[in-house]
Amino acid sequence: MSSIKKFKTTTGLKKILLCAGAALLLGLSPTRAETLDLFTPENNMNSSEWRIVNDGVMGGKSQSSISKGPNGSLIFKGNVSLKNNGGFASTRSPAIQVNLADYDGIELMVIGDGNKYKCGLRAGRQFDGIAHQSSFQTLEGKEQTLRIPFSDFDPTWRGRRLDESKRMTPDQIGTIGFLISDKQEGLFQLQVKSIRAYADDSEAALFAGSDIISVAQEAGIFNTLLAAVETAGLTETVRSLQGVTLFAPTDEAFAKISDEDLADLLKPENKKQLINILSYHVIDSEVTFSTATTLNQATALNEQELALQVKQGALFINESRVIENDISTDNGLIHVIDAVLLPPGNPTEDMQPVETIILSAIRRGVPLFNSGNPQACANLYELAAEALLTLPEDVLNPQQRALLAEALNRSKTQSSSSNRAWTMRIALDQTLEEAEK
Numbered sequence: 001m002s003s004i005k006k007f008k009t010t011t012g013l014k015k016i017l018l019c020a021g022a023a024l025l026l027g028l029s030p031t032r033a034e035t036l037d038l039f040t041p042e043n044n045m046n047s048s049e050w051r052i053v054n055d056g057v058m059g060g061k062s063q064s065s066i067s068k069g070p071n072g073s074l075i076f077k078g079n080v081s082l083k084n085n086g087g088f089a090s091t092r093s094p095a096i097q098v099n100l101a102d103y104d105g106i107e108l109m110v111i112g113d114g115n116k117y118k119c120g121l122r123a124g125r126q127f128d129g130i131a132h133q134s135s136f137q138t139l140e141g142k143e144q145t146l147r148i149p150f151s152d153f154d155p156t157w158r159g160r161r162l163d164e165s166k167r168m169t170p171d172q173i174g175t176i177g178f179l180i181s182d183k184q185e186g187l188f189q190l191q192v193k194s195i196r197a198y199a200d201d202s203e204a205a206l207f208a209g210s211d212i213i214s215v216a217q218e219a220g221i222f223n224t225l226l227a228a229v230e231t232a233g234l235t236e237t238v239r240s241l242q243g244v245t246l247f248a249p250t251d252e253a254f255a256k257i258s259d260e261d262l263a264d265l266l267k268p269e270n271k272k273q274l275i276n277i278l279s280y281h282v283i284d285s286e287v288t289f290s291t292a293t294t295l296n297q298a299t300a301l302n303e304q305e306l307a308l309q310v311k312q313g314a315l316f317i318n319e320s321r322v323i324e325n326d327i328s329t330d331n332g333l334i335h336v337i338d339a340v341l342l343p344p345g346n347p348t349e350d351m352q353p354v355e356t357i358i359l360s361a362i363r364r365g366v367p368l369f370n371s372g373n374p375q376a377c378a379n380l381y382e383l384a385a386e387a388l389l390t391l392p393e394d395v396l397n398p399q400q401r402a403l404l405a406e407a408l409n410r411s412k413t414q415s416s417s418s419n420r421a422w423t424m425r426i427a428l429d430q431t432l433e434e435a436e437k
Contacts, residue, residue, distance in 0.1 A: 036100075052091055076189070111138075115188050149326075246332065279300060322336070385407060
């Protein structure tokens with residue numbers, strides 16, 4: 001469907017994307033996590049027990065050290081040299097004395113220098129052998145709390161990615177360490193304040209992978225959001241889109257809005273405003289917490305900008321603080337926030353609804369189809385057609401209605417997702433051409 005790429009979206013209220021984003025937002029549950037101290041100032045944070053492994057083992061010239069830092073932290077610093085085909089410096093922990101079979105990942109609290117590092121895990125007390133590595137980006141002089149799931153640690157051998165059969169299980173983890181490489185020549189310093197294992201509790205595990213509306217209902221902390229999605233008539237929309245990032249406010253976040261203003265927002269006549277607010281909480285791509293801390297801004301689905309900033313070790317979206325991050329779902333990533341995000345100003349009114357809906361659907365549908373997910377693309381195009389058919393008669397003419405209705409009928413009888421997507425795409429194109437006459 002390469003011809004789809006010729007279309008470009010415009011600014012304005014993108015109704016179908018906003019509806020989908022709003023509905024996705026309303027079906028999310030934050031995890032409640034437990035942690036286990038591995039290396040903290042109170043537990044086994046002895047720099048003399050950590051060891052250094054630099055590229056000197058292969059003839060390189062890089063140098064590094066590990067020492068005690070402020071408040072019992074560790075300081076890993078040195079100079080990476082590219083001479084003699086070198087280019088890396090690393091440090092490794094003493095043996096981890098606990099079984100991590102019941103945990104889901106590693107939580108790091110670090111202060112970096114703006115360089116990218118790798119966290120590495122090894123089985124037992126191996127000096128050499130397979131290393132399981134995951135990269136993280138630091139912010140210069142900023143404290144960061146980063147969670148890396150065990151599933152993100154890829155098996156490697158001297159920098160080469162190995163196949164999945166070489167992946168170890170959490171119960172085999174024996175040491176942890178840090179590596180700077182990727183041809184980053186020059187001075188570096190990473191302060192490690194704590195290393196913990198984290199685990200999602202049983203309640204969170206029960207919800208994982210479930211339909212997001214059901215998750216929201218079971219969680220019991222998104223009642224206001226569920227009321228909003230019901231008012232907007234968006235419940236069925238949640239089953240279509242994937243690959244988004246959601247900044248999800250809880251009921252406590254909504255409680256900061258006055259009862260009068262909230263009741264007014266949920267009135268049917270204010271549906272457009274409600275959709276605009278909810279869509280301001282959704283980014284049209286998956287953005288991890290560590291990536292988000294490197295950004296200054298991001299564009300929400302309503303085409304308005306969100307300001308991202310790290311303050312006192314916490315990530316803020318505008319003035320709302322992220323209180324839980326990197327919650328993985330079938331639909332994308334969720335970062336839970338402590339206040340509702342309110343977009344500046346009002347959505348533009350000068351965009352024709354037909355053009356808005358169609359171009360928004362195309363913008364979202366193209367990458368779905370081209371990435372091998374024609375079913376999601378077809379679902380999205382059908383939703384766009386159904387949204388168009390709800391428009392007033394003076395906006396959508398009889399010919400356009402007939403085109404869309406006939407395409408929907410045909411699409412629902414086709415077994416091929418690719419054919420469904422093409423059927424709906426052609427109808428949307430023809431409807432758009434009629435609107436532009």
